[in-house]
Amino acid sequence: MLEMFEDKSTLGISIGVLVVLITFVILWLLRSKKSTRKNILLIGASNSGKTRLFCELVYQKDALTQISIVPNRGDAVIKDGGKTKTVSLVDIPGQDKVRRKYFSLYKRSAKAIAFVIDSLSFQKECKDVAQFMYEVLTDETLSKTKLNFLIVCHKQDIDLSKGQSFIKANLEKEIELLRKISTSALTSTSGSSGEAKSNLLVKSNDSNKQFEFSHLKYTNVEFCETSCQNFDPLRNWLLSN
Numbered sequence: 001m002l003e004m005f006e007d008k009s010t011l012g013i014s015i016g017v018l019v020v021l022i023t024f025v026i027l028w029l030l031r032s033k034k035s036t037r038k039n040i041l042l043i044g045a046s047n048s049g050k051t052r053l054f055c056e057l058v059y060q061k062d063a064l065t066q067i068s069i070v071p072n073r074g075d076a077v078i079k080d081g082g083k084t085k086t087v088s089l090v091d092i093p094g095q096d097k098v099r100r101k102y103f104s105l106y107k108r109s110a111k112a113i114a115f116v117i118d119s120l121s122f123q124k125e126c127k128d129v130a131q132f133m134y135e136v137l138t139d140e141t142l143s144k145t146k147l148n149f150l151i152v153c154h155k156q157d158i159d160l161s162k163g164q165s166f167i168k169a170n171l172e173k174e175i176e177l178l179r180k181i182s183t184s185a186l187t188s189t190s191g192s193s194g195e196a197k198s199n200l201l202v203k204s205n206d207s208n209k210q211f212e213f214s215h216l217k218y219t220n221v222e223f224c225e226t227s228c229q230n231f232d233p234l235r236n237w238l239l240s241n
């Protein structure tokens with residue numbers, strides 16, 4: 001009788017130790033996975049102002065920039081009252097020929113993304129901007145990692161620049177079109193990737209509605225307006241990420 005009691009208590013202790021060990025291993029795995037996603041990416045079309053913002057944030061310099069052909073990496077030290085926060089930034093070139101290559105290279109390290117838009121040339125570039133954004137939002141690696149995504153409507157110092165509500169409405173229209181194209185391509189080829197891609201994008205309740213950024217399943221999208229004279233909204237978003 002006493003032996004049975006001792007066996008039971010030994011078993012209990014062993015199970016307890018095992019549970020604690022497993023918990024530690026899970027926590028360690030989660031932490032190491034999180035720490036590999038440490039960068040905030042600046043992406044967007046060429047000439048949208050990413051490198052100039054990068055220089056302001058990392059070097060506090062109003063630099064003269066040229067078209068980037070390789071990414072810029074650096075730490076932005078952001079002050080918030082008495083506290084400071086260091087943010088690891090990667091400025092991805094926007095040139096059509098290289099942007100996908102570098103985006104693919106850095107996407108696994110991204111903990112948040114700021115998508116920079118030239119608000120002056122937006123109307124002209126709307127389709128290209130929406131196409132790249134759609135690719136990023138439906139990217140299988142990213143779409144499963146709850147991502148904060150800031151759409152930076154930049155160059156607001158120029159008089160004819162479009163505001164964030166105009167840019168948002170037009171992007172939603174274009175992305176809706178891209179969703180429809182990808183779904184109809186799927187139907188005509190009877191493959192499945194088209195549907196899978198648009199499913200990645202929106203919550204099932206909203207899948208039959210006209211696309212809105214608020215319908216996105218995994219990505220939390222915010223908008224802001226900036227210029228190189230005032231990029232506080234971007235700085236504040238970086239602080240919160």
Ligand SMILES: Nc1nc2c(ncn2[C@@H]2O[C@H](COP(=O)(O)OP(=O)(O)OP(=O)(O)O)[C@@H](O)[C@H]2O)c(=O)[nH]1
Binds near residue numbers: 047067157228229
């Ligand atoms: N007026 C105005 N011009 C800006 C602003 N930000 C950037 N620019 C100008 O826009 C041009 C392009 O800026 P970059 O920062 O080089 O653009 P980018 O997005 O890095 O371009 P890629 O490297 O080709 O991807 C430069 O002439 C900048 O000086 C801004 O807020 N206002």
Ligand SMILES: [Mg+2]
Binds near residue numbers: 051052065066068093
């Ligand atoms: Mg650049």
